Amino acid sequence: MIDEGYIKFDSHWRKTGPLDNAEIELLNRWRRPLYDAGLIGQYEEHGIGFGNLSVRAAAQRQFIISGSQTGQLSDLGAEHYALVEDYDIDRNRVYSIGAREASSESMTHAAIYELDPEIGAVVHVHSEAMWAGLKGSAATTDAEVAFGTPEMAREFRRLFKETDFPKTGIAVMAGHDSGLVSTGSNLQEAAERILAIDAKFKR
Template sequence: MTTTPDEGVIKYVSHWTPGAPLEESELTELMAWRDRMHQAQHIGLYPNGIGYGNISLRRSTHSFAVSGTQTGHLAHTTPHHYTLVDTWDIDRNTLHCTGPIQASSESLTHAALYDYSSAIQAIIHIHNRPLWQRGQGVLPTTAASVPYGTPAMAYEMIRLLDCSDLMQTRILIMAGHEEGVLVFGPTLAAAAQVLYQHID
């Protein structure tokens, strides 16, 4: 697997207010599913040191908890590896988070999905080459020219939600983000179930 030099790099303008972690009780489910995804190698670290995959859970109409940047190498996470994204502006390519760590490089993409529908309560972004290759053009697929973590990718989410059956399938292939697959649902368990239905 080769990755482009900017894989795992935050591309939006990140406004981070360092702060205390969220309560562990609020993150129990998120940590459990994230660590399961790591155990299955859907979230992790490539040999070149670049991390991949992230996970989030809606907290309110305009906020969500998300795994922090550069945490892909961790087999087990704690509340210190998550942050609260509380404001964002896709047009301006900005995002604000509060917590012990900066938000994942894919957080603007998560924000676009949460903006779109209150039915979307949980998002899991994983890397899986067989599914990524097999699903392109079969499942809802972003344009290959669109890079991850950008306003263009956020708008691709909206395009697919508007113009495909993505709200029903709840899984998409990120053609311009090698191996990238994203699932969502009303719960983390439901999002994970969609993933398991499509993995060999």
């Protein structure tokens, strides 16, 4: 099932001009190899983009994330990013600003940043091969839990406590077809982790 792109939380987005954050260059730098590897892209038949990435902003509860429906674009500009200024997981709310609305998967990114102040970046990719190959052996969320919901936030808390997710930084989302998450203390670490596994699967 393709549930990509539907915003399942209460999105409070204030449209502004393009963001002016230093992190955008870094986001674009690491998005490129992910896009080239096909981990961020578009399902041609549905015309739906997939994959997104974020980096923690200077304020602890804020992060900059690629905007909704940007997966199909090979290169992003500042106008394609949003700053999540705040969120409320229990009330299922995300507050963002930017020229583009925050990704439909912002709630999951928020939930992951909540787990550990050391997590500095989150990458969400799609890969059928990695998803099928790692499901059940890597840290895996419950198949009944949909992406981008408060239940998924709770599910990540469980993974953080009960599995090797804090150490590996890799999780498979059983209830989100082809979806995986990679975290790191910074964007380079988060991106390289998933790119290294992807390279193994493509060998």
